[in-house]
Amino acid sequence: MNAIFAIAGTTLGEAIRRKVLLIIMMVGLTMLILTPAISSLSIRGQHDVLIQMVLGILKITSAILAVTLTVYLLPNEVERRTIYTILSKPVLRSQFLIGKYLGSVGALAIMLVMMTVVLLVAFAIQQSAWSVSQLMPIIQPAFLLLFQMALLAAVAMFFSTFSTPVINFFLTGLVFIFGTLMNPIFETYVTRESSGFMSIVARVAHYVIPNFGSLDISSGATQGGQVMRGGDLVYMTQGMIMALVYIGILLILSVLVFDNKEV
C-alpha cells in the first residue's frame, strides 16, 4: 500500500501544478462567478436558472479537467521514462496504475471542492442564502459530481492503457456523452419499443456504458424549488455504488491490459 500512496501522492502533486489544468479551472471559476450576473437577465425564475447554469458549468469544467488530467497520465510516464525507474522497483503494475488513478482522483477532488466553494460563496451572496438547506441543491449534485468524475477518470484510464491520448480523448468523450444521455436513450428504445435491433443495442449499451445520468441530480435539484430525487439518500447511494462498481471493473480491466503492455 505504501507504494500505491507514494505514487498517488506524487501524481497529485504533479497534477495540481499542471498549468493547463489550472487554466481550465480558472476559466471555470470565472464563469461560475459571472453566472449570477447573466442569470439575472433571465425571464424564468432566477433561482432555478442560476442553479442549473452553475451546476452545468461545474460539470463541464470538471469533465474537461478529468479527461485532460487522465488521458496523459500513462503516456507522460512512458515518454519521460519515469515509469522505468518505478517499475524497476518492487512495484507491481497494478500498484502503479491504481496509484496513478488515486492521485488523479485526489487532484480532481481538490479542484472540484475549490470550484464548489467558490460557487457556494457566489451563490450565497447573489441569493442571500446562507443556510445549509438553501445551499443543499448545489452541495448534493456537486458531491455526486465527484463520483461522476472519478468514473470518467477510470474510463479515460482504461482507454489510456491501449490508445493514444487523442483517441482516448474522443473515446472517453463519447462514453461520457452516451452515459449522460443513457436514461432518455434507454427510455426511447427499450421502454417504448420492447423489441427490435435498437432495443437490443440500447439494452447492451445500458449495461456496458456507465450511466452518468444516474449520478446527475442537478435537474431534480431545482424542480419545484426543492430537492426531488437528489434528496433521496437511497437514490444517491445507489448511484455512488454503481459508480464504484464500474470504477472497480474498469480498473481491473486496465490492470489486465497494462500487465501485458510493453512500455
Add this chain to the structure above:
Amino acid sequence: MDGILPHCPKPLEETLDLALAIRTEALTKAYKTRTRRVDVVHKLNLEVEEGEIFGFLGPNGAGKTTTIKMLLSIIYPTSGKAEVLGKEIGNIAIHRKLSYLPEKPYYYEHMTGKEILNFYARLFNLRGDDKDKKIDELLEYVNLANAAGKPISQYSKGMQQRIGLAQSLLNDPQLLFLDEPTAGLDPIAHVEIRDLILRMREQGKTVFISSHELSDVERICDRVAILNTGRVKVQGKLDDLLRGGRVEITAEGVPQDLREKINHDGVIISQHGDRLIIDAADTIPTADFIDAIRAAKGTIVSIIPRRKRLEDLFVETIQSKDDVDGSNG
C-alpha cells in the same frame, strides 16, 4: 581474437550453482512490421558474474536498452530464458535487490532531491528513521547534501545523474543496471560518476553498464559484450579481448634494403631521421625483424608491446561482417 571466441553456455538448469548475476539463454525480442519480423535482440547468450562491472556495448539500435528492459520485465521476451540474481525474470521479489538508472532519466521536477529519494524509498517500503538516515547518507555519498532542498528543475545534468545514482542505491542493490550513465556530462561530472561506479564494485555490487563512452568502459569494466543488430558479436574479459594487438619496434641504423624487406602487410613503417619505427600486428613474427636488424648492424632502441584499444576492437567488431558468436547467428 582467442579471448572472444564463441561459447555456447550450458543450459540454465546446469549452471544454477555458479555465481552469476545475469544469465540469458537465446533471449530474443522480436517485433512484427507489416511485412516482416524484426529481431531487435536475437538469441542473446550473456553471462555476468557477481561483483564485476560488465560493459554492454554496441552502436545505436543494437538492442542494448531492449535487453535491459527485458531483464527488468519492463518489456517481455519473445522467446528464450533469462535469470537475474538466480531467479527467472518477471519475479518481482528480485526487484528488491536490483536497481536501474535509465538513459537521460527524468524526475518529477516539482520535487526536491530529498523528496525524490523519499518517493523512491517509499516504493521499497522504507520507513521512519531508517529511511531518513539512508536518504541523508546517500545525499552525502553522491555529494548532493547541500542541494537536497533544491527542486530538481534547478539541478544540472551532472546533479540529476547523481541523484539518479542515489535513487538506484536506496535498496543497497546487489545488481545495478546503468544505461549511459555518463552521457552528456561535463568532464568533472563524468569523473565523479565513474568514481562512484568504481566504489560500487569495491562494495561488492555487480554493475551492468550500457555505454557509448568506450574510454570509461575500458577503464572500469572487467568484462564486456559487444552487440550489433541484436546479436552478441564479442564477449569476454577486457584484458583478454585487448591483449596483444600490435608491437612497436624502434631501431636505428637500419639499411635501406632491409627496410624494404620488412615492409609488408600488417606492418606500418615510419622514418624519423635515422630512427625507424616499425608498428606491426602481433601476429607477424617480429622476432625475425629484430634478428635481421641486429645482423645488419642496426640498433634496437625499444620494443613496446601495445595493448589494443577498446575503440579499435569495437570498430573492428562492428565493421566485421562475420558473426563471431555462432550461437547467436
